[in-house]
Amino acid sequence: MGMERFIQEFRNDRAWLPDWLVSCGVMAVAFLLGLAIQRFGFRFLTRLVESRDLFWRSLVSRTRRPMRLAILTWTLSLGATIAPLSSDQAEVIRHLLLLGFIIVVGWMAKIALHVWMIVYLRRFKLDTEDNLLARTHVTQSRIAERIASFMIVAITIAATLMTFPAVQQYGVSLLASAGVAGIVLGLALQPVLKNIFAGIQLAITQPIRIDDALIVEGEWGNVEEITSTYVVVKLWDWRRMILPLSYFIETPFQNWTRDSSELIGTVMIYLDYSVPVNAVRRKVEEIAATSKLWDRRVVAVQVTDFRENVMEIRILVSASNAPRTFDLRCEVREKIIDFIQREYSASLPRVRAEGTASAVRTAAGKAVRHGTLQS
Template sequence: MSENFIGWLSYVTGWAPAWSITTTMLVAAAIVAVIFHGVALKILTAVFSRRAIYVQTLLRRTCRLTRVITTFAACTLVLQAAPLSEEARSLWSSILVAVLFAIAGWIAISAVHIASDVYLARFRIDIPDNLRARKHVTQIRILRRVADTTIVLLALGAGLMTFESVRQYGISIFASAGAAGLVLGFAARPVLENLIAGIQIAVTQPIRIDDAVVVEGEWGWIEEITGTYVVIRIWDWRRLVVPLSYFIQNPFTNWTRESASIIGTVFLHADYTLPVEELRAYLSELVTEQPLWDGKVSVVQVTNATERTIEIRALVSARTSPEAWDLRCNVREKLVAWIRETHPGSLPQVRSSPAGYGRTHRDDAIGSVVAESAGDAD
């Protein structure tokens, strides 16, 4: 049968160009491979329809990858029988090897993603006490992106090395040697810098997903950590995008480094006549009525005194940073209302002179004005 097939190819080659025959064979092989893959996928899905849900998930997530692998295998077999010259066959061999490296990289990336998703399925970050979950989620997500970048670079370098004309660029990706390597090294410096910073952040974890931070004077939460930058969701829904290397090279504030719980601060300014003990007792009653309070911290302190007012600091704790923000606003509003209603004279005010002296001087001034008016009338 093989002799008949080769004879048929020889006959066709006599009147049709080799490249058109090869193209037709590759297209036919790809169509057959896609059909075969679709049928096989349906059969496997039907077999595991009532059990092994993980197998169904695996089939669904690797559908495109397995289709490419099937097509690649079919085209490789067809090219073995294609009527090609030695030069064309060598070129196609290089292309197939490069595609093989690309498929291998795709397989590695898919394996990393599936393994990381399976590992992270046990952690939830949508609960109040989520410090342990945020720690693992941050580590896995950063390391996964680092692994993706590394795999892509290795696959790209290996693929370039299969072609003689660009082999030096593939070598430069693996080892920065020669002028081309230096150019690529300088061009890739920001990428490599952020790549190394990502590894450092994954290991040391100065920031984690959903941490409350203050960066460049903006307060917000860590929303996303990619392979090159960090997205911070600011309290007013803006997004601050910062390079990964920033968190290694610059100081910043992390409010939830050790725990998801956070202490909120409320500052007030009042007159010296304010009874602080009554305010402290009122705060103790107030926080018990606040569902956002976690029951741990409730403190009132006089932290400063100026020539006009005293500065009062109220500390209240909450389970998460968003709840702490809302709790601070509620407590501030209630404390100001309490001072205004129960001790209106203790609101901040300006005095021009001591109380006693002011009354005497004012009375004398009024008496002088009255006497002068009476004299003018006479």
Template sequence: MSAFWPWITLAVSIALSVTVVEGVRRLLAGRLSARWPGVGAAARRCTAPAFVFAVVASVNAAMPYEPLPEAVSDSVRHGLRIAAIGATTWLVLRISFALTDPPLERLTRIEGERNRRARKTRTQMLLLRRVIAAVVVVIAVGAALFTFPAVRTLGAGMLASAGVAGLVVGIAARPTLGNLFAGLQLAFSDALRLDDVVVVQGQWGRVEELTLSYVVVHLWDDRRLILPVSQFTEQPFENWTRHTSRVIGTVLLHVDWSVPVEELRTELYRALREHPLWDQREWVLQVTDVLPNGLVQLRALMSAADSASAWDLRCDMREHLVSYIREKYPEALPRFRAELPSASEPAL
């Protein structure tokens, strides 16, 4: 009968630790979440790793090794040590993500003049979080591997030839390390941020994701252009929101020579003043070119607070100007002229 007491103690220890975690979860997700909603969200995200950590810790503390054979007890002890490392790593990563997600979410809602600084801070926080997570995982994997005696022996031998091994690893991982340092350089040099409007390889788009190895550019036609980070440190690119989040949009119209430019300019200004997306900073309507096909090119410029607003403003103004020309000045619609030979001239 006494042989069952260690196992009963183990079961009671597991139940007690799980009860404590559940009580803390109910407190954080219940009463405290009413006053601080972020606390409840963080508690719900950390529930699963917290339960696993509590069970592994209680088993490590109360596991009865005496009734087990020596070979089995050694294997169980080794497995529990690895499980403890994994559970701790999982819990630490979940806690760090739960604590950093609310400020990152708040940074995405900042608009206006503070938007550029908010995007810079958000980019740096995301990259630092990824670097710290990668370091934590590497340390955890190394700690788990060094629980094996054979790996410890191999590690001691590698330390003796660390110079040669480091040289070989450095040469093999040169592209990866280059992208890693390029990503950090982009984030902390303020050359590129999330939601920046860029033109790269002749494509116009917005930076949707910035990692330590690649950059995802959301193009205007809803495609994604995925480029290595080194592309932005080794090749030139245009950043339209480098110093401010405001963007100037362009609308091009090809019309007949008879278009009344001054009346069209007045109508554009009137429409912009009534549009909520215009930031009242810049606007102009100019004749920019005479095309070889006999049409005149008009360019309308207008500014907006960010790239999304500029896109919608451009579309609305283009639609308005096209409707205005069609209804008020239909003779200014694009037309192509051709000179026909007279009846007296022979046909060619």
């Protein structure tokens, strides 16, 4: 009753002014009042959460704009109640304010989700040697966040559209013909829905995680980012390969760090049969022992095959992750080549040619006759 009496007295006192001028003045005052409330309210909340944890501080700092929109929506709704608006004008303003309220709710929900996810993931470190647990939580959380964000945006858009009578009628007609509409909508949104369900499956089964070392399409790289629709793989030469989420559900690929980051690297060398294998083995063990890249777990030298002119020697060395394994393999190659060149240079791979004395004399005679004819 008090508010209604105040509104009636306000209108009676200013009956001599045009309605449009009063309405513009009231809405302008409501707008300025909203800005002032937001400014002082934000300062108050900032001081209030200074001693609180990171979640509340981040939430207040990131919700400055949606808070402004929410306060303006409230003050403008009060102004629309006081201003002498016509029924059509009041209906338009109420509709706009309702849209603003729906957008604020969706915006605040999305920000709160993002801030909570950042705070939650701060406890996991990806730059440690054994980061399997961290990569698991980061991957699940980021996929879940993107799916939830997509759902928040979709619900917000649907709620705003349903405020229009024409869209409401269309929605009712869709429900009336749900069978045909469902088929058409499913076909139209098949790529989007396919990636959404692939994202849910990736979050649950986790064939890939953030920072996993993969071989995809014949390229080696690390998973840099997982979005709601695609995966970014950072290749070894800093190129980026963009793949849809469904690729990792439908296509075979190699994951070198599925269960752990440790890897065994392979180095293949081909040497003459005269090279002593034990000497090569001792040198490889020495190289591994003095290397900062070796994790002290696996080092082995084996003759794995005999060829026509050379023997195949396989060297195995282990390291804590894929980049260190690659660098360790290169280090072993360089140092073992240097060792062979210095100690057994005569035993490098060669092509042997043997013949009888008569065959040699015959070949020499042919060469002499050929030279005589040319001269």
